[in-house]
Amino acid sequence: MFSKSTEYALRATIYIAQKSSEQNKLGINAIAAAIDSPLSFTAKIMQLLSRGNRVVSSVRGPNGGFFMTEKAMKLPVRSVLDQMGEDEVLEKCILGLNKCSESKPCPMHAEYRQIKLDMIRLFETKTIEQLAADLKEGEVYIGNKNK
Amino acid sequence: MFSKSTEYALRATIYIAQKSSEQNKLGINAIAAAIDSPLSFTAKIMQLLSRGNRVVSSVRGPNGGFFMTEKAMKLPVRSVLDQMGEDEVLEKCILGLNKCSESKPCPMHAEYRQIKLDMIRLFETKTIEQLAADLKEGEVYIGNKNK
DNA sequence: CTAATTAAAGATAAATTTATCTTTAATTAG
DNA sequence: CTAATTAAAGATAAATTTATCTTTAATTAG
Numbered sequence: 001m002f003s004k005s006t007e008y009a010l011r012a013t014i015y016i017a018q019k020s021s022e023q024n025k026l027g028i029n030a031i032a033a034a035i036d037s038p039l040s041f042t043a044k045i046m047q048l049l050s051r052g053n054r055v056v057s058s059v060r061g062p063n064g065g066f067f068m069t070e071k072a073m074k075l076p077v078r079s080v081l082d083q084m085g086e087d088e089v090l091e092k093c094i095l096g097l098n099k100c101s102e103s104k105p106c107p108m109h110a111e112y113r114q115i116k117l118d119m120i121r122l123f124e125t126k127t128i129e130q131l132a133a134d135l136k137e138g139e140v141y142i143g144n145k146n147k
Numbered sequence: 148m149f150s151k152s153t154e155y156a157l158r159a160t161i162y163i164a165q166k167s168s169e170q171n172k173l174g175i176n177a178i179a180a181a182i183d184s185p186l187s188f189t190a191k192i193m194q195l196l197s198r199g200n201r202v203v204s205s206v207r208g209p210n211g212g213f214f215m216t217e218k219a220m221k222l223p224v225r226s227v228l229d230q231m232g233e234d235e236v237l238e239k240c241i242l243g244l245n246k247c248s249e250s251k252p253c254p255m256h257a258e259y260r261q262i263k264l265d266m267i268r269l270f271e272t273k274t275i276e277q278l279a280a281d282l283k284e285g286e287v288y289i290g291n292k293n294k
Numbered sequence: 295c296t297a298a299t300t301a302a303a304g305a306t307a308a309a310t311t312t313a314t315c316t317t318t319a320a321t322t323a324g
Numbered sequence: 325c326t327a328a329t330t331a332a333a334g335a336t337a338a339a340t341t342t343a344t345c346t347t348t349a350a351t352t353a354g
Contacts, residue, residue, distance in 0.1 A: 001148065001236060004342065007243035014242075014254050028301070041343045047302060060301045061351025077255075089148060095161075096154030107161055107278040108224075115265050122258055131254040151312065174330070188313045194332060207331045208321025 006086045008042055009049050011035040013080050016056055017068050017132035025065030048084060055083050055128075068128070077131065078123035090120050153233045155189055156196050158182040160227050163203055164215050164279035172212030195231060202230050202275075215275070224278065225270035237267050 002010070015034050020026045032042040046066060050058040055075060058066050081087040093100035093109070100106040149157070162181050167173045179189040193213060197205040202222060205213050228234040240247035240256070247253040 001239060001241055002243070004243065007241075010255075011242050011244075025300095027299095038343060040345070043301075044303095044343085050301090058301060059351080060299085060349070062299045062353065064300045064351070066301085092148060094148055094154075095157050096149070096151065097158075107281045108157075108273075110281075111269055111273055115262060115269065118262050118265065122262065126255075126258055134254045134257075172330095185313060187315070190331075191313085191333095197331090205331060206321080207319070207329085209323065209329045211321065211330045213331085 002081075002086055002089065003084075005045050005048075006081065006084045008035065008037045008045050009084050010077070010080055011037070012042065012046065012049065012066075013056060013068075013128055014131050014135060016066055017073055017128045018135050020065075020067040022057075022067055022069065025059065025063065025067045027065045031066065045084075049080070052083075055079050073129040073132070074127055076124045077126050077128060078120075080128070081123060090116065090123065149228075149233055149236065150231075152192050152195075153228065153231045155182065155184045155192050156231050157224070157227055158184070159189065159193065159196065159213075160203060160215075160275055161278050161282060163213055164220055164275045165282050167212075167214040169204075169214055169216065172206065172210065172214045174212045178213065192231075196227070199230075202226050220276040220279070221274055223271045224273050224275060225267075227275070228270060237263065237270065 012031050012035055015031060016026055019034075028043045028046060029039065031046065032039040035042070037045075046056070046058070050056040050066060055072055056066050056068055057072070058064070078087065078090075081090070093106055094112045095106045095108055097106050100109055102109075159178050159182055162178060163173055166181075175190045175193060176186065178193065179186040182189070184192075193203070193205070197203040197213060202219055203213050203215055204219070205211070225234060225237075228237070240253055241259045242253045242255055244253050247256055249256075
């Protein structure tokens with residue numbers, strides 16, 4: 001569904017939403033360990049995710065790290081996809097046609113239409129905060145670590 | 148959503164379903180032109196798609212080419228995904244966790260669950276034949292050609 | 295001001311996917 | 325049997341994604 005970069009970004013965002021605050025920032029080491037992702041690659045992804053301080057914010061230097069503001073916590077999950085440049089997954093034709101549209105539908109268009117709408121609704125309605133609240137303490141987001 | 152290989156495979160399958168029969172096979176040149184895909188890469192994909200003669204069948208030599216049997220036309224669209232080894236898209240966790248399950252759900256599991264079920268239902272219910280019937284004559288599957 | 299700490303930026307490499315080209319095998323028409 | 329035609333198979337390359345490592349810039353504590 002999503003690229004690995006976006007998967008890491010989603011997991012990191014949920015973890016930061018749950019564990020961080022402006023007073024308690026998280027370092028890249030803690031984040032990568034928590035979400036079971038490669039350290040340096042995750043650092044790159046955090047650059048993208050925090051650029052503009054829209055979804056995740058970052059501060060350099062001692063006591064620096066990544067965190068989310070109360071306001072950012074209220075953002076829809078879709079804002080993570082937007083930030084990662086992967087929101088087109090929610091718009092693309094399932095057959096990969098760029099001419100596919102309501103007026104010129106591909107043979108799967110009508111069938112796939114509702115599913116796409118449901119996905120858009122999910123990612124636009126659900127907030128990051130809500131996902132963080134669903135997260136069982138120190139359990140789920142650690143991914144493949146205890147495989 | 149799907150890889151380019153799978154997108155080409157889906158488009159080729161729909162085209163073959165509409166235009167071919169055991170008496171009227173389609174060559175790789177005709178297929179690649181029709182679905183606006185790179186010739187040699189499409190040839191590779193057709194190898195995967197026709198191996199085992201499950202979904203698409205192939206015959207070499209003069210008057211050879213690709214075609215579908217009446218029986219294969221009745222297969223669900225999912226069989227194309229299976230043949231391309233991309234059916235896991237329908238099963239995978241949206242956060243990329245391989246431990247994610249009903250009993251150990253990730254924070255998006257409950258929310259994404261129904262969408263995944265809808266997708267599985269769509270790809271298992273809709274047949275290739277039905278898609279081919281929806282196809283407007285020589286129009287839609289040609290993809291980016293007339294961009 | 296200096297040293298320490300942290301993320302940002304940049305250079306590079308490994309892995310995977312997409313794409314191309316050449317050779318081989320199967321099949322048919324004559 | 326021979327030549328022609330077609331897909332299969334294999335070798336290789338280009339592009340993209342994933343990953344790693346090094347250097348730089350910002351910030352803080354002392």
